[in-house]
Each structure stands twice: as C-alpha cells, then as structure tokens.
Amino acid sequence: MARILITGASSGLGAEMARQFAALGHDLALCARRTDRLDDLRAEIGAAHPGVRVLVKALDVTDHEAVFGTFEEFAAELGGLDRVVVNAGLGKGQPLGTGRFDANKQTAETNFLGALAQTEAAAAIFRRQGRGHLVMVSSFSALRGMPGNITTYAASKAAVAHLAEGFRADVHGTGIKVTVLYPGYIVSEMSGTSARTLLMTSTEKGVRAMVEAIEKEKASARVPAWPWGPLGFVVKRLPTGMMKRMA
Numbered sequence: 001m002a003r004i005l006i007t008g009a010s011s012g013l014g015a016e017m018a019r020q021f022a023a024l025g026h027d028l029a030l031c032a033r034r035t036d037r038l039d040d041l042r043a044e045i046g047a048a049h050p051g052v053r054v055l056v057k058a059l060d061v062t063d064h065e066a067v068f069g070t071f072e073e074f075a076a077e078l079g080g081l082d083r084v085v086v087n088a089g090l091g092k093g094q095p096l097g098t099g100r101f102d103a104n105k106q107t108a109e110t111n112f113l114g115a116l117a118q119t120e121a122a123a124a125i126f127r128r129q130g131r132g133h134l135v136m137v138s139s140f141s142a143l144r145g146m147p148g149n150i151t152t153y154a155a156s157k158a159a160v161a162h163l164a165e166g167f168r169a170d171v172h173g174t175g176i177k178v179t180v181l182y183p184g185y186i187v188s189e190m191s192g193t194s195a196r197t198l199l200m201t202s203t204e205k206g207v208r209a210m211v212e213a214i215e216k217e218k219a220s221a222r223v224p225a226w227p228w229g230p231l232g233f234v235v236k237r238l239p240t241g242m243m244k245r246m247a
Contacts, residue, residue: 029081031057088115138158181214186202186203
C-alpha cells in the first residue's frame, strides 16, 4: 500500500480523496489550513479503517518554507512518500481590468506559486528515493483561456498542468511518474453557485473518477470521463464569441 500526501485535504475533493484512498488501504499524510477539520477527518477515517495510518499537519501552501518543512516531516514520519497530490487551491477571481487585482493575485499566488513549492518539495523527495508519483490537480478550465471571473483561475491551472508535464519529461525513464487531472464540475466548496448546473457531478462520484485515474497512474485524465472527455474536444474548438457567452 502507498503512503500518500494530500494538500488541501480539509474539505471538498481533498477530503473525499482521503476517504477513498483510505478505503483502498493507503496510509495518509493530510495537510490544510483548517486543522479542526483535519482532526475530524482523521477520526472519521480511523473509525472506518482502523488499519490505516493518518497523519495531519497544518499547512498554508503560500508559506513556501513551511511547504518544504511539512513535506519532509511527513516523509520522515512515514518512512518515505509514494505519492503526493498537489490539490490545495483557490477559486477567487474577477474579470481583468475591473479593479480586483488583489483577488486575482491571491488566486495566482496560491494556485501557481503554492503548487510550484509543493512540486519542488515532492520532487526533491522523489529524486532522493528514486521513485514516486506526483499528481497535479489542474482543472477542465485549463484547456483554454476562460472569460469572466475564472480568467486568472484558468490561467493558473493551465500553468500547473505545464509545470507537471515539464517535470514528467525531466524524469522520463526513471521510477518517478506524473499524473495531471483535469476535473470538470464536481461539487466542492469552490463550486459555489455553479452546483446548480446540470453538468455538476457529486463529490463522491467525481472523486472516484479521480482516484481511479491516479491509481492507474494515467499521464492525464479529464474526469469524470463523461461528459468532460468529449466536452474538452468541443471547448478547445469553440469560437471566441461563444466562449464570451460562458462568462
């Protein structure tokens, strides 16, 4: 069984991934800003899967020194890390030029610089071990530039996808694997009012598709495959005028 570190594990996709990986018998290293929720999640998993080891730590991924320290602490306590899921992120944002640089900056710093720190920390551990599995949680919105409130969010998620793909090329032929996930609409705290859309998938079902792709160590996956696989083909080819209506 694997030793899996998940960031942003206190709620939403991260918490559900922890539940589903625990059901598969994997040991877990969970971190997030909200330690009260992590403690509750650890108790829940412990009751359901008493044989699974669950470690929790507070972590704000914008504190880059803390990212490196926390990852190393988890690796030492578990005797290594087999998989790191870069999941922590922020969905805040406003249309460009509307006076909300602060919101867009926060999203960019959390989603890209935070992910860069996590990837650097994981990569150092994996290189030392000679093996490991990096999982980058990108977004369906990363497939092309998006309008409105998610312009910066989509750009940050495209950036982390390229970051992971570049690392994959760098470690090709070694024992280090890289998976990039492009989730569609899955119910989480970040989905907000969009939870009313007909395309929204439940957290459990959406994360099940993510976990299956991760367990198979797929290079990339749009999840759930239906309808996001076919929709990805369409969205990448939509005229700009039609993209504007999506704002």
